[in-house]
Amino acid sequence: MSVTIIDVAKKAGVSPSTVSRVISGHSRISPATIRKVKEIMDELGYHPNVMAKSLVSKTTQTIGILLPRSAEELFLNLFFSEIIRGVVTQSTRSGYDLMMTTGTSEREEVEAITRLVKGRRVDGIILLYSRKSDPVISFLQEMKFPFVLVGRSEDFPHVLSIDNNNVLAAYDATRHLIAQGHKRIGFVSGPPNLIVSRDRMDGYVQAMREAKLEIQTEWIVEGEFLQESGYRAMSFFMNLPHRPTALVVIDDIVAFGVLRGVTELGYKVPSDLSLVGFNNIPMSELSSPPISSIDIGIYQLGYTASQTLIKAVKGEPIHHNHIIIPHRLMTRESSLHTIHP
């Protein structure tokens, strides 16, 4: 049915081995043979069967990406789109295909990865998001299978990973609010089992301590990466007798929820409540008021993850196991309100 290496060999009057060597750019082949074989390949419309090639070469020219369990809701947040955009761009440039997989439970995730790894379907894997103790990481380490983590792992500190310095990022965000004269600053966090939540919390705490500002436990609220979480956090804060005048918010989408709630209650951002978010999604500058946000270079995170993984797959040397993508505070109206004591 399709054209095989044997068809080409016959027609070119050479052996299949020779055709194979021409394809792989093997050294010791006469120019004449190369020309001849290539001609026939074109003429016949030959294309290598990837499966056969993989079977013997034990390489697939494909990398896999495991989407977090909540893939269903996942894409509501621009974070993952941006990551994937970076990954697919880079992997395509490097001649690798990208395989996506997911699972709805931890067991399903491990199964999906097992299938990819043991089924020899991919050469390496990109993991998005790290939870505290992740059986997927244990499995990949045990298998000695190449992988990179977007984020970082506490249980497996030496794992190859691409991350932001989230502690510093949150520190910067908090410092910025302090510089505007705020003293009562709250923090809206994400799911507590995510390392990114705790890193950003740490940065916030550090900045507050350093400035000798009081942190009230009720100024710290945990939630999901969803608008609703912001909305709920806001209602909670606004009912406090001593409410904060500014918030550091774990994700812009959550910040939108805060903003919406604040506006509905008739308060104003930034005069009644100043905000700084994270991720700098395109809508941040569109909302009214525009929201200040830490740009964490999401696309770059994905691009670098793919690049690093492919290096690892090829066995090229990797100098740093932990690559940090720089962040940048984008100051906008939501945090430009100076408090005069």
Added chain:
Amino acid sequence: MSVTIIDVAKKAGVSPSTVSRVISGHSRISPATIRKVKEIMDELGYHPNVMAKSLVSKTTQTIGILLPRSAEELFLNLFFSEIIRGVVTQSTRSGYDLMMTTGTSEREEVEAITRLVKGRRVDGIILLYSRKSDPVISFLQEMKFPFVLVGRSEDFPHVLSIDNNNVLAAYDATRHLIAQGHKRIGFVSGPPNLIVSRDRMDGYVQAMREAKLEIQTEWIVEGEFLQESGYRAMSFFMNLPHRPTALVVIDDIVAFGVLRGVTELGYKVPSDLSLVGFNNIPMSELSSPPISSIDIGIYQLGYTASQTLIKAVKGEPIHHNHIIIPHRLMTRESSLHTIHP
């Protein structure tokens, strides 16, 4: 290195053929053998080598998705994230993996698809977005390779496709504005080579004609699916001596651009200019004012595309070649301003 079917066979004291039959759930195997073999498989941690299986079975349990050329900018628009979310959810549920590929030029796209198809890397392909004459479609048809199109094709009208009724959707949007008393309604379109642009334009024109309303050519502007396009269109409209009082806008993201521009100029939505967009992205209800939008069921589009493709791959009967996902107008403040003549 890894455990093969032969290792299992040896240890279980049967032939490789039998192991293979147990794996594939073949009928005529004694329960005792099945139990024994499964036990050994677990014990040894056996996992089938997908490549070897594909090579002989000629099936990959994988579908491919071709991202539009502009993948770089692509994900800035929620449309693709949502589509992919639908596709990955459904394909995973059906036990298929998802392979993503892209190209930066038409030639590269054809190459990427050729690699997937001729390399027997996938069982079927999902195409996003259709341009007027698409060499990828010609190729797939010629190869008799299963594929579905998200969108529709004029050059290949019988191709399996999942689409909205974009003509009707735009008609509904326009009717809604007419019902508010608007007579001077403009249309901000997308790239003219996309069928979706022309379909929506047609719906707009139909509704206007039917209501015996005049359409001025300067009320129709083409652009990209980007904020900037909306911004530019707005500046253009607002400088017209006889400017429209309402706009149908091809995409919410473009509508945001319009909104931002209008606001900057000191005008108000909806009183100075009413807006209806398409796609109903999450931000539509967050902006101020919230933007009316046609929800086209993007997730559903992706989910159904995957479902239909997998049916086609399996050779199951498909009753309709053109599947239409219903749309729904979400009325919000941006279009709730009644004009009294």
Added chain:
DNA sequence: CTGAAAGCGCTTACAG
């Protein structure tokens, strides 16, 4: 119900 054998399409030492 089960096994031996051929074959899927390729690569790669081993010879020459």
Added chain:
DNA sequence: CTGAAAGCGCTTACAG
């Protein structure tokens, strides 16, 4: 510089 042969890990008629 090139060919014959073995083998990657699986499936599937063909026998029995």
